[in-house]
Amino acid sequence: MAVAGCAGLVCGLSHRLTVIARRGCVVVRVDLTEPYAIRQAREAVRDSLRSHGEECVLLHMYHVNEVQDVVPRCPACYDDVYKQGERYDCPRCYGTTFDGGVARVHRAWALFTDAQDVETFGKRGLWHPIASSVQTEPFPDLWQRDYVVRVARWSPPRPHPASARG
Ligand SMILES: [Zn+2]
Numbered sequence: 001m002a003v004a005g006c007a008g009l010v011c012g013l014s015h016r017l018t019v020i021a022r023r024g025c026v027v028v029r030v031d032l033t034e035p036y037a038i039r040q041a042r043e044a045v046r047d048s049l050r051s052h053g054e055e056c057v058l059l060h061m062y063h064v065n066e067v068q069d070v071v072p073r074c075p076a077c078y079d080d081v082y083k084q085g086e087r088y089d090c091p092r093c094y095g096t097t098f099d100g101g102v103a104r105v106h107r108a109w110a111l112f113t114d115a116q117d118v119e120t121f122g123k124r125g126l127w128h129p130i131a132s133s134v135q136t137e138p139f140p141d142l143w144q145r146d147y148v149v150r151v152a153r154w155s156p157p158r159p160h161p162a163s164a165r166g
Contacts, residue, residue: 042138046109049137053111055154057161059147060106060140062098071098096145110136110148 062071074093077085085097094101115132134148142148155162 046137049109049111049135053109053135054150055107056110056136056151057149057164058106058108058136058140058142059102059149060104060142061094061101061146062096062103063143063145067098067103071100071103073097074099074101104140106140108137108140110134112150 076092077087077090078097088095112134113132115130149164151161151164153162
């Protein structure tokens with residue numbers, strides 16, 4: 001018997017399994033979480049982020065698994081012979097090797113953790129590492145090497161980022 005559902009891995013909510021024995025056969029009933037419950041849970045998280053967090057910009061970059069045969073490769077840095085990019089800091093594709101680099105841009109609410117303000121002195125000089133984590137809305141699904149841009153100030157008339165950091 002195939003059961004369609006996420007078993008709690010996608011929605012983060014637990015499901016209840018009920019085993020019913022009837023005349024020698026076992027019937028398993030899976031009580032999936034109702035869509036309205038998931039919607040309400042997500043709205044509650046979003047409300048909390050609106051109350052305590054800040055609005056930021058999420059950049060979902062091109063990833064090989066998603067767009068390998070759909071988006072053209074970067075003409076500035078991609079080498080067709082070796083099938084790889086020549087520059088990790090290419091200004092055209094931002095190191096993704098796909099033309100344009102950025103797949104989607106989203107505005108979202110997020111809550112950042114505080115970080116100790118420290119300075120580190122190493123072989124390459126003095127630098128200012130800021131290690132903090134972030135909790136944000138469920139969509140878009142952020143992958144490794146996607147970016148979260150903290151907006152220091154939004155312009156007032158029609159909100160768009162006036163300055164950004166991080
Ligand atoms: Zn490039």
